[in-house]
Amino acid sequence: MNREHDHDSRHSSMQQDGLTGENRSAADHSANPHQDNSMHDSHAGHPGDHGHGQLLGEQRAVKVEVEWKSNPEPIESNQKTEIIIDIKDASGKAHEVFTTVHDKEMHLLAIKKDLSVFQHLHPAYLGKGRFQIKTTFPKAGRYKLYADFLPEGANQQLATHELVVTGHEGDEEINADKVLxxxxxxxxxxxxxxxxxxxxxxxxxxxxxxxxxxxxxxxxxxxxxxxxxxxxxxxxxxxxxxxxxxxxxxxxxxxxxxxxxxxxxxxxxxxxxxxxxxxxxxxxxxxxx
CATH class of the missing domain: 2.60.40.1940 (Immunoglobulin-like)
Incomplete structure (x- = not known):
């Protein structure tokens, strides 16, 4: 099992490893100092730091552990892939209750490292802290996944994970658009x-x-x-x-x-x-x- 720990980015960068199979990350997130508090119910974050422009009631910091699994292995481009995300507390017990935010209990963003692929997914909650989604990655390369969720009674969480999709496509160059x-x-x-x-x-x-x-x-x-x-x-x-x-x-x-x-x-x-x-x-x- 690979381990990936999220830290408050005000002090450090995220340590990444890993890349396919099962991965575990720890998260302890609070309001983001870079977010304008006048923003209406917006989220912003850095690695391991995710927050609301407005806190929802009396929230408390909480440590959660996030385990990622993907099937099949290795992951191939244009092949249906199952992603399973297990949310546990610091003691290893499943965190079972989540607050719906914008109609969903989890928003999952899958983005290729060259930023050429973007997926906004919504895993199904299966109970006992487990979320599941099936998706297809259209291009080979490294992807970063951002899971955005709100455990009941806690702060907004942003957990991240990297995986590799096999194939022959190369990365694209990233350039600023001249015309918006x-x-x-x-x-x-x-x-x-x-x-x-x-x-x-x-x-x-x-x-x-x-x-x-x-x-x-x-x-x-x-x-x-x-x-x-x-x-x-x-x-x-x-x-x-x-x-x-x-x-x-x-x-x-x-x-x-x-x-x-x-x-x-x-x-x-x-x-x-x-x-x-x-x-x-x-x-x-x-x-x-």
Whole structure:
């Protein structure tokens, strides 16, 4: 069994190992010092540090141990793979009760190390602390998994895990987008963003238009919100999960407030639901000192 320990990133970086099979990580997470507390129910984190912009009632720090298993081994690209996540307390006993956050008891983000693959998954809770999901990894390479969950009576948790998917595909180069406007199927989505600087509050505005150029004004709730945004640094050591300032907006603009804890390249994924279809758009930006 490989062991991977999460630490408060204010003091250290995460030690990674491992990569396939069973993996165990320990987590003890509290509110993130880089998160703007005015943000509405947003999450942000670094390795082993994940928190809410607003704490939910009287929460307490808690140590949980997370065990990861994948089947089959080795993992191959384009092959159905089962991921099992077991949540236990410090004594090794299953933690059995979890609070639903945005319609789910766990959000699982699977991201390839070159940031070219993004999956927002929702494992099923099987009881006795066990979550399970089946997915297919479309490309070979290293992936990092972020499990976002809230044990009842505790702080928000972010547990991470790395795995390797076998195959022959190479990594892609990560470059900042020169134009922050993309077409995703029949929608045009623009990211309106001023210069992003380290530790300065910044507003992200997504503006959506249909294929005829008309503003989208009938966005539908996705996981109880007008949209979800996930932001990851180029080295994958910084992670933010942000929700809209107005979760009930129907467009054409969806606004988010956040801040970036360091300079460098960050990839931003926005997810929106329109006419029953989920749209995912991504942009790479450079954060300046």
């Amino acid at each position: 406007r993309k077409t995703v199927d029949d929608l045009e989505i623009e990211l309106i963003l001023p210069t992003a600087r380290v530790d300065e509050p910044v507003k992200l505005i997504f503006e959506l238009r249909d294929h005829a150029g008309a503003p989208v004004t009938e966005l539908e709730p996705y996981l109880g919100s007008a949209g979800h945004v996930v932001i990851v640094s180029e080295d994958m050591n910084e992670f933010l999960h942000v929700h809209p300032a107005d979760e009930n907006t129907k467009g054409p603009r969806v606004e988010y407030m956040t801040s970036f804890p360091r300079e460098g390249l960050f990839k931003i994924w926005g997810q929106f639901k329109y006419k029953g279809k989920l749209y995912t758009v991504s942009f790479v930006i450079e954060v300046q000192e």
